[in-house]
Amino acid sequence: MRAGDRLVMDAVRRSGPWPAVLAVAAIGGAAAELALPYVVGRTVDGFVSARPGTASWLAACAVIVAGIMLCESAGVWARGASSAYAAARLRLSVLRHVLGVGPAATRRFPEGELVTRAGLNAEEAGRAPEAVTGALALLVPTLGALAALTLIDPVLTATLVAGIALILFVLRAFLRATTTIAGGYQEVQGEIAVRLVDALGGARTIAAAGTADRETRRVLAPMDRLRAHGMELWRANASAGVQAGLIVPLVEVAVLAVGGLRLAAGELTIGELYAAARYAVLGAALSTSLGYIGGLARARAAAERVAEILGLPTTRYGTRLLPATHPPAGTSAAPAGRGTVDFRGVTMPGLAVDELVIPAGSVTAVVGRSGSGKSLLAALAARLADPAGGTVLLDGVPLPELDRAELRRAIGYAFERPVLVGDTVGAAIGLGADGQGVVAAAATAACADGFIRRLPGGYATPMADTPLSGGERQRIGLARAFAQGERLLVLDDATSSLDTVTERQVGTALTADPRGRTRLIVAHRLTTASRADRVVWLEDGRVLGHAPHHELWADPRYRAVFQGPQELGGSDGRGGDLS
Secondary structure: OHHHHHHHHHHHOOOOOOHHHHHHHHHHHHHHHHHHHHHHHHHHHHHHHHHOHHHHHHHHHHHHHHHHHHHHHHHHHHHHHHHHHHHHHHHHHHHHHHHHHHHHHHHHOHHHHHHHHHHHHHHHHHHHHHHHHHHOHHHHHHHHHHHHHHHHHHHHHHHHHHHHHHHHHHHHHHHHHHHHHHHHHHHHHHHHHHHHHHHHHHHHHHHHHHHHHHHHHHHHHHHHHHHHHHHHHHHHHHHHHHHHHHHHHHHHHHHHHHHHHHHHOOOHHHHHHHHHHHEEEHHHHHHHHHHHHHHHHHHHHHHHHHHHHHHOOOOOOEEOOOOOOOOOOOOOOOOOOOOEEEEEEEEEEEEEEEEEEOOOOOOEEEEOOOOHHHHHHHHHHHHOOOOOOEEEEEEEEHHHOOOHEEEEEEEEEEEOOOOOOOEEHHHHHOOOOOHHHHHHHHHHHOOOOOHOOOOOOOHOOEHOOOOHHHHHHHHHHHHHHHHHHOOEEEEOOOOOOOOOHHHHHHHHHHHHHHHHEEEEEEOOOHHHHHHOOOOEEEEEEEEEEEEEEHHHOOOHHHHHHOOHHHHHHOOOOOOOOOO
């Protein structure tokens, strides 16, 4: 069974009580429809022969019709509720899984594709309970009609069975074709979403370049393929509808013809012939399941796309805790060994680190040309990525063996373009940190306290009401890292949007961190590297040097990381910002 089909069945099983309500309504309605031809037949025979008690049969007809209407109403309600419940549950599962996978999810699928699969495709897959239950419910009148016809005359049953076999063949072919076509349609939808998200992310660049018309054409370029898939869906549905539409009258005519012969032979009454005709219509009711089959096909195709996301491996965590450490008595220095990062034989595409130890409490700058592996090294140190080979340890414990809460409590991470999560500014910084004092202290260290206090509500200002510049956003991201990391701070180009004065103030706070945490800083500025205790120099994914900045400065290749060729001899490496 395909992953998408398993997901469809799981959606049906875990859709709450609604599929059961839908099944009861469908079966109840089918049973009433099965009883109606018999009761109507008895009523007709009663009126023809003027039997007593015919009025009771007529009243029974009215009761059955009312029951059918009630079941139909309940079915409509249950179909909507089951689809909404299943879609909501599936979206939640996808969201939790994507967050559990982490950055690897966006490396595998573009953001627009993730949004489409978690939104539109999850909604399509959520309609599976309605489609499956509806299609199966149509088997009830079919099987009931076969049983009833058998009681009336087995010859009529054989005639109806032949017609039903033809209908099932048409439905099977329709399901296969529509599943394939719907998958292509949904794939193009995802492609359009990817292009749209990219365009929205570069809206300012597009406006500045005056290329809005060209970008619009680029985003909508796949529309021709989307239309082609839509036309294929329409043709498949029309073709199956025509085929089923031809088969059903032929089945009914065949049953009536055989029934007429049996009536002429005295084997049937007029009422039984009427009932047989009605049962033939009910038996061919499978032909009306094209809508359900089409919905099931779209749900299968969508579920296959959602299952690809759910198939991504999530980040696994262990149960170990970091060793407890204590600072020397009577001092505020960093505890011995607290925050030591150790790379041992680490390999992955774009980076190879044989042996590298970042001492506890030190300030280490990671420098190198663009594409040298700086951000990858930082991500490995914070376990935002796992190496293909080798191990990264924090205070002697391999990162994958650490308890999740312990790991995230020990490491704080700040990005170049931070995404701020939280209802208020304070919540975006704290992310669950205890006490307003911790948040304020972190904001002060990141030079963010001043502008935050000038906001209408200070730290309680809603994020939605807080317009932030790039530098202000970076400072809040830095404050968040300061508030979170107890042993290690990883800053990946997290000061690139700061002005020179603010950057120097933040750099001073980093080098004089009173909590003695280890600081790993991806640096592009010469001043940042010169203030660090040691520098990790990367080139083409390999460590070319690990030493203090002034020692590495003697190498012209190292100086070239910060300077143009004409400037190589013009600085001693302790001057201003040359980045």
